[in-house]
């Protein structure tokens with residue numbers, strides 16, 4: 001066979017045959033691992049949910065009154081529509097949030113294991129951040145000029161997270177969106193690569209699913225008003241799948257792989273041992289930048305997952321808790337990326353870069369970030385979070401074992417996730433195959449009615465440095481009562 005024909009056949013194999021063979025193997029493997037989920041009597045579950053909804057309504061007359069009032073001026077009755085996605089019959093309207101507790105308008109106290117879906121991971125209103133923001137507020141909020149505190153903030157960022165160069169954004173969504181612009185600009189490559197089941201915020205490029213049959217990128221059906229051309233510009237591969245990753249990188253068109261170290265927004269899917277070392281090597285081989293979004297995995301340890309596990313991404317992103325829950329996000333980069341980024345900007349015509357927002361790096365955000373870097377991103381803080389998480393993990397596992405429940409608790413530092421499958425999942429398809437939304441909702445509502453908040457949409461529980469033994473005991477007691485209501 002001539003060299004040309006051989007090359008053509010090889011290309012066809014890589015483009016068409018290999019992905020299909022790979023997809024069939026993956027599907028069979030997934031089916032093999034899927035055991036029948038534990039059957040919870042649907043009638044009993046439905047009755048439990050109804051009972052808990054009634055209980056919740058009767059315990060929250062003030063919240064119900066506020067909900068009715070808000071309907072007049074806020075679509076969905078809330079200032080952000082997804083605040084209605086909690087499984088409560090009316091929204092809880094918060095009055096205060098301190099440490100690991102929140103109180104609603106009815107004066108009910110909750111041990112908070114949701115912690116603003118990570119924004120309040122270091123506890124609500126941490127004292128050093130409160131003091132720094134209060135002091136800065138009297139000196140001005142925003143000026144679209146770098147505040148003098150920028151210099152120590154840069155030094156602290158480099159020290160805590162290990163990358164030399166930094167830029168700021170207001171939210172993790174912004175940071176990810178800006179990073180995707182930078183990587184395309186500095187590499188000249190059009191594609192980005194993400195994992196199936198990812199969430200990187202309100203970022204059009206990444207609100208994408210993987211068609212399980214064809215492996216193609218498809219727009220997430222729930223996303224409103226989207227026009228982004230996912231098949232043309234975003235590739236999606238299953239998590240923990242090195243072959244699929246290599247296939248997606250091979251043509252040298254991918255500017256960056258944007259990923260969380262573990263999928264934390266689709267259940268909790270941990271990386272297989274050695275996955276990241278091999279994945280990063282593949283990125284390097286194909287000239288693709290490796291971007292880690294550690295917005296949620298900051299819970300792992302000081303400096304996040306990468307620092308804890310000795311991984312060196314080209315770009316590193318964090319938002320939410322990075323400045324103690326005050327709106328602020330950061331992205332760090334290697335010296336090489338910083339040089340290429342500056343060259344890309346210099347070579348572009350004058351005008352809008354499409355990167356940045358007016359209030360970004362404002363003085364309040366910088367003051368909060370400095371205080372958080374100094375006082376919250378510390379070994380002592382993390383030791384306190386891990387201690388509470390150890391206790392919670394041990395208590396939950398004891399209960400799962402005592403009843404021989406085929407469910408698993410997956411832990412990532414101070415956060416853990418109860419998943420209704422026997423082993424930690426390896427990819428998004430395994431999470432999909434075990435989804436039990438009614439069971440999940442019943443757990444949330446049952447615990448909420450007993451003074452414990454979990455993260456909505458999934459079974460995530462996060463411990464703050466201020467989470468006490470009594471908070472953990474409250475959760476475990478409520479969990480016992482939920483299991484009894486389901487099975488006894």
Ligand SMILES: Cc1ncc(COP(=O)(O)O)c(C=O)c1O
Nearest residue numbers: 171172173199200201293295296
């Ligand atoms: C990993 C990750 N990145 C980015 C974001 C977006 O954060 P924000 O909504 O604060 O912009 C989220 C939100 O849940 C997230 O989990």
